[in-house]
Amino acid sequence: MMLAGGAVLLLALGLVALMLVRPSSSAGPDEGAAVPSDSSVDVGFARDMSIHHQQAVEMSFIVRDRTSDVAVRRLAYDIINTQANQRGMMLGWLELWGRPKSSSAPPMKWMGHTFEPRGDGSLMPGMATDTELGALRAAKGKDAEVMYLKLMTVHHRAGAEMAQAAANAAGTDAIRALAAGMVRGQESEIALMADMLKERGAKP
Numbered sequence: 001m002m003l004a005g006g007a008v009l010l011l012a013l014g015l016v017a018l019m020l021v022r023p024s025s026s027a028g029p030d031e032g033a034a035v036p037s038d039s040s041v042d043v044g045f046a047r048d049m050s051i052h053h054q055q056a057v058e059m060s061f062i063v064r065d066r067t068s069d070v071a072v073r074r075l076a077y078d079i080i081n082t083q084a085n086q087r088g089m090m091l092g093w094l095e096l097w098g099r100p101k102s103s104s105a106p107p108m109k110w111m112g113h114t115f116e117p118r119g120d121g122s123l124m125p126g127m128a129t130d131t132e133l134g135a136l137r138a139a140k141g142k143d144a145e146v147m148y149l150k151l152m153t154v155h156h157r158a159g160a161e162m163a164q165a166a167a168n169a170a171g172t173d174a175i176r177a178l179a180a181g182m183v184r185g186q187e188s189e190i191a192l193m194a195d196m197l198k199e200r201g202a203k204p
Contacts, residue, residue: 035097042175043099044110045166046090048124049182050101052159053083053090055127059151062136066144071196075189079152082185086178093174111165126158146202149193153204156186156193 036042060076060083067073094101107124108115117123121130128136128151136147159182166179194204 036099036171038099038103039105039110040171041110041166041169042172043094043097044103044105044108045162045170045175045179046094046099047101047103048107048110049159049162049166049179050087050090051107052124052127052155052162053087056083056152056155056159057087059128059133059136059148059155062133063144063148066136066140066148067142069142069145072145072148075192075196076148079189086182089178108162111162124158125161126155128155142200146197146200149197149200150202150204153190153193153197156190160186160190 057080060079064073064076064080091101106115107117115125118127118129121133122128132147132151136144136151139147163179163182163186167176167183170176170179197204
């Protein structure tokens, strides 16, 4: 039931985001600009960050049901809403640009990185492995809170680095603005999570 409810929420958020970015007769993202190429920073970032965000949302749904702590549940709820909405926007732009939502190219290629995935479900820097997600599902209470905060801190650090690269190098105003906002938001949450870990006697 939890997974079904989460899927419905994500679908609804995605549809809202698609409606927000769908061009009308008078406006659209970077209207009049050339459509980004399949190998562009814009398209690569939208694809990779959509995957990165998807896992952050998944982890937040998991911890939401593993603790009754108000602060952690509020943070999880904020991440679910923010990152599901941003993911919907990025997938919407890929649709508008006529670009596939997945690619056979290695992750992070648009950043000029040579990256070797950790494996076990961890596709990009900062992403948790399937084993780590399984441990989070098995934990509860304070143990789940600390594990979530540590995993999400690592996730956010890598996500902020990826977003900064896009904010610096993307060719569209839409991606540059979204990525810059992600950097600010995730850095703020990293600081918040450091305080929350300290309150629980743990370190990032």
